[in-house]
Amino acid sequence: MHSDETKEFLDSLPELEEGKTYCFKCYPGIECFNACCSDLDMILTPYDILRMRSALKMSSIDFLRVHTTGHRAPDTNFPVFKFRMTDSAARTCAFVTEQGCRIYEDRPGACRMYPLGRATKPDGKGGVSEQFFIVKEDHCRGFLEKDEWTGASWKEDQGFREYTASNDRYMNILSRVKQGGHPVSDKMSHMATLAMYKIDEFQRFIEKMQLFARVEVDEKRQKAILEDEFVCLSFAMDWFELMLFHDTSKLKPKNVPTRTACGK
Numbered sequence: 001m002h003s004d005e006t007k008e009f010l011d012s013l014p015e016l017e018e019g020k021t022y023c024f025k026c027y028p029g030i031e032c033f034n035a036c037c038s039d040l041d042m043i044l045t046p047y048d049i050l051r052m053r054s055a056l057k058m059s060s061i062d063f064l065r066v067h068t069t070g071h072r073a074p075d076t077n078f079p080v081f082k083f084r085m086t087d088s089a090a091r092t093c094a095f096v097t098e099q100g101c102r103i104y105e106d107r108p109g110a111c112r113m114y115p116l117g118r119a120t121k122p123d124g125k126g127g128v129s130e131q132f133f134i135v136k137e138d139h140c141r142g143f144l145e146k147d148e149w150t151g152a153s154w155k156e157d158q159g160f161r162e163y164t165a166s167n168d169r170y171m172n173i174l175s176r177v178k179q180g181g182h183p184v185s186d187k188m189s190h191m192a193t194l195a196m197y198k199i200d201e202f203q204r205f206i207e208k209m210q211l212f213a214r215v216e217v218d219e220k221r222q223k224a225i226l227e228d229e230f231v232c233l234s235f236a237m238d239w240f241e242l243m244l245f246h247d248t249s250k251l252k253p254k255n256v257p258t259r260t261a262c263g264k
Helices: 004-011 046-056 060-067 109-113 151-157 161-180 186-197 199-208 219-227 229-245
Strands: 068-072 079-083 116-122 128-134
Touching: 046 060, 046 109, 046 161, 046 186, 046 229, 060 068, 060 199, 079 186, 109 116, 109 161, 116 151, 116 161, 128 151, 128 161, 151 161, 161 229, 186 199, 186 229, 199 219, 199 229, 219 229
Parallel strands: none
Antiparallel strands: 068 079, 116 128
């Protein structure tokens, strides 16, 4: 889950049980088109923000300043960024047009899953189990359409699977911190903002601080991390798992030789 706030919201919705179906379709011309794109209280994941700002060709600092509001989660002290609505009376999305979303191919995961909500929890086998919930709003006419879906088929159709690996890894990190019962330090919270949400800045930090001298990363991956922000986000999660949990399953620290008393 993104937060206790999100969990409470999903718990208030009817669950779509595994194998059960629902009917839904959204398209230009439907009576309620774009009605769901306003007055949102949407938390953005690191992957959401990376996809959105890549589509907009914006730096992380500019994107966060213009399109988000931020705070820290009280239970983990990790950064939380919410999507900023416009200042209009309807608080519409900044990217909605009469023709639909202008960053549709890179829209946030919550928009992709609508009208479903998705919750995950560790399955005890290194993966996650997922639940789907139906978000049925009064204005929505999409439920009157005849197209039939399961939670899994909707997730596949909407391209959410591309988001799953990154989002679920990040949620797992937050879950492990929360289960430990100790929020991270302010220093680690600032580092999480840099590594997860300001990846272009994190790439420069890696070079400046010679981070590859401290961890085992082959030259091919080093090059990819510094050139591809999506690869760098995966590395950032590896790095945080190492720092927070001493988890060496994906990233190992280098053995730095120590000097002896005689200086040899």
